[in-house]
Amino acid sequence: MPSKTEAFFGSVGRRVILFGRDVHYASKIINDAFYWTFVSPVKGKPVRVRATISEIVKAGYNAVPIVAVISLFVGIILALQAAYQLKRVGALIYVANLVGVSITRELGPILTAIIVAGRSGSAFAAEIGSMKSAEEVDALVTMGINPVRFLVTPKLLALMFMLPALTVFADMIGIFGGFLLSTTVIGIHPYNYFQQSVNALLVKDVMTGLVKAWAFGIVITIVGAYQGFKVEGGAEEVGRRTTASVVASIFLVIVFDLFFTTLFYYFT
Amino acid sequence: MMSAVMENAIEVTGLRTHYGQREILKGISIAIPRGKTSVILGGSGCGKSTLLKHLIGLLRPTAGKIAINGRDIAAMDEEELNRVRRKMGMLFQGAALLNSLTVAENVALPIREHARLNESTVMIMVRMKLDLVGLSGFENFYPSQLSGGMKKRAGLARAIALDPELLFFDEPSAGLDPVTAAGLDDLILKLRNVFGITIVVVTHELPSVFTIADYVIMLDAGEVIFSGILDDLRNSQNERVRMFLERRPETKTYSPDDYFRFIVGD
Structure with a gap:
């Protein structure tokens, strides 16, 4: 019988080894995917x-309606919340600044990333996972076809391209939502709102948002692929891994967002 | 070349392998004769599927040598292994066709990957292979539209797409009705007789073994308990072999004391 202390260190050690193996596996997938x-x-x-x-069609084009609706609503909500505070200091025109900057720098990329993580990240994990459990991945290997090249590369390229594209679209719709609300409910003149937005927005606001979106695309693909390839059992594990991929990719998207926002705060 | 001299296509020596802490294959040594059909026989969980996965390089052994045409694949890197894999075909238990591709695209997959051919040549090769397995006219079907037996035939067409020297089957008759299974056995015989392919079949279906096998290897609990030609198998006096051939159940008898200890969880 091992003593309590031995058992404790034993269980810590086992966990560290398992974690180390996960890290190794994840880095192998990242390495393979980029190679x-x-x-x-x-x-x-x-x-x-x-x-x-x-x-590209599945992950990008088919996501256009949902991205449009959500960013329109978020634009409207943002304008309403901004007006709630700004009208007390009589600075309602600054609604345009707030909506424009927060959508392009932050909300556009992150909302798009969360939608895509829910739609495509989970689909990647489910697709690769069910292929793994049906031995289709093994079949690819026996045919001398690298499964990462066959399955992950198209998804990685698609998301690296489509996430920034969807973000630009979300930015436009979101700003339009703010514009719609401000010009009708709040009563700002459309021309003034337009001018104020154009003056407030810098190219770098949009660009930093797009850089983030690009990184989020990579994160979502890698997490989906990682969870998919980790499937060993049957249908139940596919479901579990799919859920895990959504949770993990949303978490990592936020982590990367924090990282990039800090970076851009100091270096742009 | 040596290959004309060597009569064994595959030689495994001292193969040991683990899943986690559990030892699955306990240092087995076997030889697969060239141009013949070898059957790896054994009950569930004896390690026969694991052995097959080692032979095609899907798993790496803990120890031991797996020589294919005299070259050890356990020591190869992925790129070398892929060159060896071009000469192998494998039919998986569930056929493992890619569901997002049509039957023709599935069969064309290894051809497109390994050969630079124009599209019409690829399609001619695909139709030839599909005709060989009796699936002409199903080129544009998706795997989900096929029956179990047809899927296996399509999987076989994909496995032989590049005219392999070595062909592996994982439980070819599992989940098939007797007529369809017999049809698949006929195909296996045809491939050996007409094309001289070295065939390795993993199975536990006795009727099929007696139809197709030239050479039999029997595993039990990770060890080789029999290897030899079919007649030797019939005459084998090994207790485990006889139990398998005569379909006798495993009878575990406890002494009353042992049973009591077992049920109280001692």
Whole structure:
């Protein structure tokens, strides 16, 4: 019988080893994904163009309606909340600044990322996970086809491209939402609102938002793929991993958001 | 080349493997003769599927050598292994067709990956392979539209797409009705007789073993308990082999004391 102390250190050690293995596996997927996306095409192993386009349609184009509706509502909400405080100091025109800056710098990218994590991140995990449990991933390996190249690269390219694109779209719709509310309910003149927005927004506000969106796209793909490839059992584990992928990717999106926002605060 | 001299396509020596702490294969050594159908036989959980996964390089052993055409695949890196895999085909238990692709695209997958051919040549090869397994006209079906037996045939067409020297089957008759299973056995015989492919089949279906096997390897609890030709298997006096062939259940008898200890969880 091991003593209590031994058992304690034993369980800590086991956990550390398991965690270390997870980290190793995750870094292997990150490494493979970037290798097969950026390095191997140069060496003459092209990416699957048709699959990439299909992923772009699924992850990007099909998400347009939901992104539009949510950013429109958030734009309106933001304008209302801003007006609530700003009208006390008689500075209602600054609603335009607040809506414009907070949408482009923060809410556009993060809302899009959360929507995409829920729609596509989970779909990636479920797709790869069910392929893993049906031995389809093993079949790819036996055919000499790298599963990361076959499955992850098209998704990575699609999200790296579509997340910034959806973010630009969300920015526009969100600002339009604020504009709609301010010009009708609050009673700001449309031309004034437009001028105020244009003056308040800098190119770097939009650009930093897009850089974030690009990074979020990578995070969501990698988390989805990681959870998918970790599936060992059957349908039940696919479900569990799918849920885990959504939770983990939203968490990591926020972490990366914090990181980039801090970075941009000091260096732009 | 050596290959004309070597009569064994695969030689496994001292193969040991673990899942976590549990030892699955306990240092087994086997040889698979070239151009013949070898069957790896054994009950559930004896490690036969694990052995198969080692033979195709999906799992890496803890210790031991797996020589395919005289070259140890356990010591190869991924790139070398992929070159060896071009000469192998594998039919998985559930066929493992990619559900997002049509039957033709599935069969074309290894061809497109490993050969630079124009589209019409690829399609001719695909139709040839599909015709060979009796699936002409199903090119544009998706795997979900096929029956279990047809899926296996499509999986077989994909496995032989690159004219492999070595063909592996994981439980080919599992989940099939006897007629369909017999059809698949016929195909396996045809592949050996006509194309001279070295075939390795993992199964526990006895009728199928007696139809297709030239050479039999039997595993039990991670160890080889029999290897030899079919007639030797029939005449084997090994207790475990006889139990398997005669379909006798495993009878575990407790002494009353042991049973009491077992139920009180001692």
